[in-house]
Amino acid sequence: MSDGIIPTRAAMEGGGYYNRHSAMQAAGNAAALALWQSAANSVAFGDEPLVIVDYGSSQGKNSMDPVAIAIQALRARAGEERSIEVIHTDLPSNDFTSLFNALESDPQSYMTGSTGIFPSAIGRSYYEPLFTPGRVHLGWNSWTMQWMSQHPVDIPDHIFALHSKSEDVHKALLLQQARDWRLFLQRRASELRHDGRLLCLFPGRPEDRVGWEWLTSELWHALLSMKHDGLLSEDDLLHINIPTAPRKLADIRAPFATGDGAFAGLRIEHSEILPGPDLHWDAFERTGDPLPLARGWTGMMRAFSGPTVASSLSAKPNRAALVDELYGRMEASLASNPRRHEHFVAVVLLHKVG
Numbered sequence: 001m002s003d004g005i006i007p008t009r010a011a012m013e014g015g016g017y018y019n020r021h022s023a024m025q026a027a028g029n030a031a032a033l034a035l036w037q038s039a040a041n042s043v044a045f046g047d048e049p050l051v052i053v054d055y056g057s058s059q060g061k062n063s064m065d066p067v068a069i070a071i072q073a074l075r076a077r078a079g080e081e082r083s084i085e086v087i088h089t090d091l092p093s094n095d096f097t098s099l100f101n102a103l104e105s106d107p108q109s110y111m112t113g114s115t116g117i118f119p120s121a122i123g124r125s126y127y128e129p130l131f132t133p134g135r136v137h138l139g140w141n142s143w144t145m146q147w148m149s150q151h152p153v154d155i156p157d158h159i160f161a162l163h164s165k166s167e168d169v170h171k172a173l174l175l176q177q178a179r180d181w182r183l184f185l186q187r188r189a190s191e192l193r194h195d196g197r198l199l200c201l202f203p204g205r206p207e208d209r210v211g212w213e214w215l216t217s218e219l220w221h222a223l224l225s226m227k228h229d230g231l232l233s234e235d236d237l238l239h240i241n242i243p244t245a246p247r248k249l250a251d252i253r254a255p256f257a258t259g260d261g262a263f264a265g266l267r268i269e270h271s272e273i274l275p276g277p278d279l280h281w282d283a284f285e286r287t288g289d290p291l292p293l294a295r296g297w298t299g300m301m302r303a304f305s306g307p308t309v310a311s312s313l314s315a316k317p318n319r320a321a322l323v324d325e326l327y328g329r330m331e332a333s334l335a336s337n338p339r340r341h342e343h344f345v346a347v348v349l350l351h352k353v354g
C-alpha cells in the first residue's frame, strides 16, 4: 500500500450534469431549510452590505432555495433595499459556467425579479482562507464535507475507504477526516463575523451503520467486472479511489469536546444525523419500473465520482469510453436488482461566538 498523497482536485461532472443529477442532494437540503431560516433570523448585523457565502456550490442549482430563503429572511429585518453579496465558492475545476447560467435562467434563481443582490464566485479550495477576517454573515455548506482534502491512502479492496475491510485504511481515513474538519472550521471561524452562522450538511452515519453500502458496492463490482473482462488492470483498480466518507456525530462534535465547548470561536448550536431521502425508491414503489431508479442513482453516482474516476485513468487514450462503460454496467446491474438506498445526513449549525 503506498501513501501517495493526491490532493482532491476533480469537481463534479461538468456541462451542467451535476445540476441535472442532484435531486438526492436537493431533497436532503430541504430538511435543513427551517434551521437555516432560523439562523438568518437571528444573525446580528449593522448597516453594512450583508454577505452570504455558499461554500462548495458546484453548479448552483441546489443553492437557489437556501440563498433565496436567506435573502428573504435578512431583508425582512434589514429592509428590502439592503444590498446583499452572495459568493459561491468551489474548486478551480468546478463548472462555474453552469452556475452563472443557472443564476441567469433557472426559474428558481434567487436573482429572478430581485435588485441589489450581487452574486460572484471564488475558485479556490475552502481548506485555504477565502475571505478577509470577519466578512461573512451567513455560510451555507451542503454535501461537500464528505470530500477529503486529499486521497489519504490506497485502498486495495474497494474504491470507498469506509467500505474497505482494512483497519489501516480506516485509521488513515479517520485521521484525514478529523484534520479536514478542524481545518475547515478554523478557516470558516476566521471569516465569519461575530454572531455569524454557518450551516453544514453532509453525509453522516449513526454509531452502528455506515450507509451507502448498496450503491458503493455496485460501483466497485462494476469495476471488478471490467477488470475481469480485461478492460482494467489490478493497478488501475488500486488507484481509483473516491476520497469521500460520512462522519459520525461524535467525530463532528470532537473538536468542541474540550474546555468551554467552543472551537476556534465557534459553538455548535444544533447537530443531528437524519435518515436520508430516497426519491427513486418511492417512485419505483409507485410505478414498478426499475429503469428510472437505475438511471437516477447511476446519474447521481456519476455526477460526483465520474471526474475522479476519469482523472485516475488519465493515461489511457480510451478513458472516456471506459468511464461510459463503467456507469453503463452499474446502471444495468441496478435495474436488474433495484433496492432502497440507505444513507444518512448530518446537519450542523455553528455559531461564531468568539
Ligand SMILES: C[S@@+](CC[C@H](N)C(=O)[O-])C[C@H]1O[C@@H](n2cnc3c(N)ncnc32)[C@H](O)[C@@H]1O
Binding pocket: 008, 010, 011, 012, 022, 025, 026, 029, 055, 056, 057, 058, 059, 062, 063, 089, 090, 091, 094, 124, 125, 126, 127, 141, 142, 143, 144, 147, 149, 304
Ligand atoms: C456534491 S457537490 C455539492 C453541491 C451543492 N452544495 C449541493 O448541495 O448540491 C460537492 C461540491 O464540493 C466541492 N468541493 C469538494 N472539495 C472542495 C474543497 N476543498 N473546496 C471547495 N469545494 C470543494 C466539489 O467540487 C463539489 O462541487
